Amino acid sequence: xxxxxxxxxxxxxxxxxxxxxxxxxxxxxxxxxxxxxxxxxxxxxxxxxxxxxxxxxxxxxxxxxxxxxxxxxxxxxxxxxxxxxxxxxxxxxxxxxxxxxxxxxxxxxxxxxxxxxxxxxxxxxxxxxxxxxxxxxxxxxxxxxxxxxxxxxxxxxxxxxxxxxxxxxxxxxxxxxxxxxxxxxxxxxxxxxxxxxxxxxxxxxxxxxxxxxxxxxxxxxxxxxxxxxxxxxxxxxxxxxxxxxxxxxxxxxxx
Amino acid sequence: xxxxxxxxxxxxxxxxxxxxxxxxxxxxxxxxxxxxxxxxxxxxxxxxxxxxxxxxxxxxxxxxxxxxxxxxxxxxxxxxxxxxxxxxxxxxxxxxxxxxxxxxxxxxxxxxxxxxxxxxxxxxxxxxxxxxxxxxxxxxxxxxxxxxxxxxxxxxxxxxxxxxxxxxxxxxxxxxxxxxxxxxxxxxxxxxxxxxxxxxxxxxxxxxxxxxxxxxxxxxxxxxxxxxxxxxxxxxxxxxxxxxxxxxxxx
Numbered sequence: 001x002x003x004x005x006x007x008x009x010x011x012x013x014x015x016x017x018x019x020x021x022x023x024x025x026x027x028x029x030x031x032x033x034x035x036x037x038x039x040x041x042x043x044x045x046x047x048x049x050x051x052x053x054x055x056x057x058x059x060x061x062x063x064x065x066x067x068x069x070x071x072x073x074x075x076x077x078x079x080x081x082x083x084x085x086x087x088x089x090x091x092x093x094x095x096x097x098x099x100x101x102x103x104x105x106x107x108x109x110x111x112x113x114x115x116x117x118x119x120x121x122x123x124x125x126x127x128x129x130x131x132x133x134x135x136x137x138x139x140x141x142x143x144x145x146x147x148x149x150x151x152x153x154x155x156x157x158x159x160x161x162x163x164x165x166x167x168x169x170x171x172x173x174x175x176x177x178x179x180x181x182x183x184x185x186x187x188x189x190x191x192x193x194x195x196x197x198x199x200x201x202x203x204x205x206x207x208x209x210x211x212x213x214x215x216x217x218x219x220x221x222x223x224x225x226x227x228x229x230x231x232x233x234x235x236x237x238x239x240x241x242x243x244x245x246x247x248x249x250x251x252x253x254x255x
Numbered sequence: 256x257x258x259x260x261x262x263x264x265x266x267x268x269x270x271x272x273x274x275x276x277x278x279x280x281x282x283x284x285x286x287x288x289x290x291x292x293x294x295x296x297x298x299x300x301x302x303x304x305x306x307x308x309x310x311x312x313x314x315x316x317x318x319x320x321x322x323x324x325x326x327x328x329x330x331x332x333x334x335x336x337x338x339x340x341x342x343x344x345x346x347x348x349x350x351x352x353x354x355x356x357x358x359x360x361x362x363x364x365x366x367x368x369x370x371x372x373x374x375x376x377x378x379x380x381x382x383x384x385x386x387x388x389x390x391x392x393x394x395x396x397x398x399x400x401x402x403x404x405x406x407x408x409x410x411x412x413x414x415x416x417x418x419x420x421x422x423x424x425x426x427x428x429x430x431x432x433x434x435x436x437x438x439x440x441x442x443x444x445x446x447x448x449x450x451x452x453x454x455x456x457x458x459x460x461x462x463x464x465x466x467x468x469x470x471x472x473x474x475x476x477x478x479x480x481x482x483x484x485x486x487x488x489x490x491x492x493x494x495x496x497x498x499x500x501x502x503x504x505x506x
Contacts, residue, residue: 147344149340149342149344150344150346152317152322152340153338153340153344154361155322156320156321156322156336156337156338156409157357157358157361157409158361159361160361163360163361167346167349167357167360167361168346171346171348246348248347248348248349248350248389248391249347249348249391
C-alpha cells in the first residue's frame, strides 16, 4: 500500500516536468519573444537576478497577509463567542456576514486606498475582510453543532458557562475552525497581492505590476512562482500546526 | 383512568428513602409524558425503571437530575447525583484520566488530588494503565466503564444510569451487567437504572418499577428478594421465568 502511494506522488511531478519541458521546447522552436511568453529558463534566470528584490517585496506581502490573518482569527473568536452567548447578536449579525461576502474585493480596495493611503494598512484590512468570514462562520457553526447530550452532561455536573466553554465548546469548535482557517489561508496571500495591484508602495503585487508595465513577463512569471511556493508553504505549515492541535483525532485504535 | 399502585406506602416510614417522587406529572407541548409517577428509593438499593422505548423514562431522570422541571408533584432527593446517559459521552480530545476526572475539575479540585482519586478507582473499573489513552483507542465496553467512573466521580451517593449497556454487543453487555453488580457491592451506593431489557432488569435489580407507554404511569412494582447474594443465579431460577412472564403480560 505504502509503495503505491509513493508512486502516486510521482505522477504529478512527472507531468509538471513534462509540461515545463514542452513549454521550453515550444518557446525555443518558435522563437517566441520574451515579452509575449518567456521560457521556463528565462523565468528561472529572472528569479535568480531579481531574487533579493523579489524577497524584499515578498516580505511585505507576507507581513500584510499574516497580520491580517491573525487579526481575522482574533476578531472571529470574539464575534463567534458573542454570537454563541447572545442569540440576539447572532440573529443580527449572521445574515450581515453572509451578505458582506457579496462585496467584490477588487471594487472596494481603491476606496480603502483613498481612505487609508498606499501603505500596508488598506491591504491588511482587505485580508481581514477576506479571511474573517470563513473563520467566523466555521467557528459559529462548530459551536452550534455540539451534541445536546454533551451540554446536558455538563449541566448535570453543574459546570459554569465558562467551564462548559473551555472544556467542551472550544475544543469541539476547533475541529470546525481548522477547516475555516485552511480556507482563509488560501485566500490571504491572494487577497494581499490583489490589493497591492491596485496601488501600493511595496509587496509582490506592486512588483508584478511594475514588471508587467515594463513588459518584463519573465519577472511577472517569476513572482507568480514565488507566490505559489509561499502559498503552498503557508498552507502546509497551518495544516501541520492544525494537526498538532487535534492530535487526538488522528490517534489510531488499539494502543 | 389507569390504575397505579401506591408505592410510597410499600416501604415502612417512607422517609428513609434517598429519592422520593410523589405524583410527578409532565407534559411537552400538551402531550402528557408522565402521569402520576411516584417512586421511592432507599439508600443502597438498585432499582430499575422498566418500560418500552420512548415511554418517557429518560424524562424521569431529567426531572430527578434537575435538567427538566416537573409540571406538578413533589420531588425529594437526599444526596448528590451522577447521571450517566446512554451514550458514553467521553470527550474525544481528553485522555481517559482527564475525562474521568472532569467532574472533579469542574468542582475545582486541584490536579494532584483529582489524579490521586481517579488512580484509586481505575483498577476497580479495569482501566489501569489506560490513563493516557484517548477514547477512540478504547473498546465500547471500556469507554462505558470510563463513563461509569466519571459518573461516580460526579457523585458517590446516587447514580442514574440511562440504558448504559444498550449500545453494546450482547457478550460485552452481559459482562458489563455482572461487572455492574460487582461494582455495586463494592461501592454500596444507590443506583437507579433505566432499561427496556426485561432480563437485564431481572438480573440486576432489587426492585423494578414497570412503566406503561406514553403517558408513562407506574403499572406495577416488583420486589426481587431472591438470590440477593448472588444475583447471577437468578438467570437459572424458575422464579425469574415466572416474573418474566408476568412482566411480558404487563408490557
